Amino acid sequence: MADHSYRGRFAPSPTGPLHFGSLVTALASYVEAKCHQGQWLVRIEDLDPLRESPQATEQILHSLTCHGLIPDEPVRFQSRRHDAYQNAITTLLDKGLAYRCACSRKQLQQHQGRHPERCRDGKSQPGDRPFAVRFALGDEVSHWHDELLGEQIQKVTAELDDPVILRKEGFYAYQLAVVVDDIDQGITDVVRGSDLLEMTAQQQQIYRALGATPPRWLHIPVILNARGQKLSKQNHAPALDDRQPASNLVRALEALGQQPPTGLRHATVQGILDWSVEHWRRQAIPLTSR
Structure with missing residues (x-):
């Protein structure tokens, strides 16, 4: 059922280039928004200069563009907020x-x-x-x-x-900034990794304290590396190869339990995204990390 008021977002931290785990989250949030005929936004959570890479923001946005994940509004930067x-x-x-x-x-x-x-x-x-x-x-x-x-x-x-x-260093913390921006941008639905699940009850109270209704949440399993660790920049996850976006997107669909046909690897990026929206089955997403 169409929900034209649906507003979702993908909000990476620029601590390094986009990796496969981040692509899975970005794709899930994008397809969820498009399935509801809603809007999909991108927000760069650049609030910690001690951890950020000077090139990471440009790399992340380039990767998203290569994979056809184009936001419906200009990218927001938390460092300007x-x-x-x-x-x-x-x-x-x-x-x-x-x-x-x-x-x-x-x-x-x-x-x-x-x-x-x-x-x-x-x-x-x-x-x-x-x-x-x-x-x-x-x-x-x-x-x-x-x-x-x-x-x-x-x-x-x-x-x-x-x-x-x-924080004591004078940096605004994730728990506050994410709520303030979700409220300001009218975010109705948040798709994010299950590693953030335990923060939800705390964030609900911050939403209410700022006079807002919390969004709906959908927590997807995080992608693990060969050692069973969360695929992350901290654990040295390799950067996406932007030269093969079709293959990356199909792998992401497989990680999300969507069972894309073999021939989809030969489709265009837009063709893969169109297939994803048409055949999206939220109930097929695995409940546990793998």
Whole structure:
């Protein structure tokens, strides 16, 4: 059934070129959007200059173009959105839904995740010390429906699970930026790897704290390397060979359980994408990583 209000996105971090695991996620999010006659956006999550490669953004966008994955709106760069993130932090601090925290990791570990300086209570101020800003979670057993995995139950505990939304180094954190941009861009559906599943309940609370309804989520299994590790730049996943996009797309469809016909490897990139949209079966996506 067509849903013209559907807005999805693919949001890679530019820590290296696109690899096969990222292509699988990009393709799944693209086809889901097109199946609903919706829009598909690309957002570059370039908020951590210490981890980013100067060439990675250009490489990622080139790979997406080679594979026919063209966004319906101009690419968004989070590095240009600092004012929006700071405004959200100010709002949360003013509402008492965030707090400044100068505790070190060692201190938190020694106190089983509790803040020895009672940061949440505002009893201690960082002064001249470096501090992070954390979102103040409420105790909650969150019930929500994943579009692939079905009913989910996640428990979050106030203080122990409070996520950082501004790091001590001054960088805005993923947990905040992803929510602020999804709200601003009107994202209704998020297709992402199952390695991010455990963050969902926390993000739901941040959405609500900023006055927004959380999107629908669909978590697909991550692709593993020969050692059983998540295929990632950190684990030295090889870059996609942009000279063979048709073969890459067919392999991605196979990883997503779509059983493309053998002859599809000889089709054009657009022909493969058209086949993908026409024959997409969400229920065929594997439930576990492989």
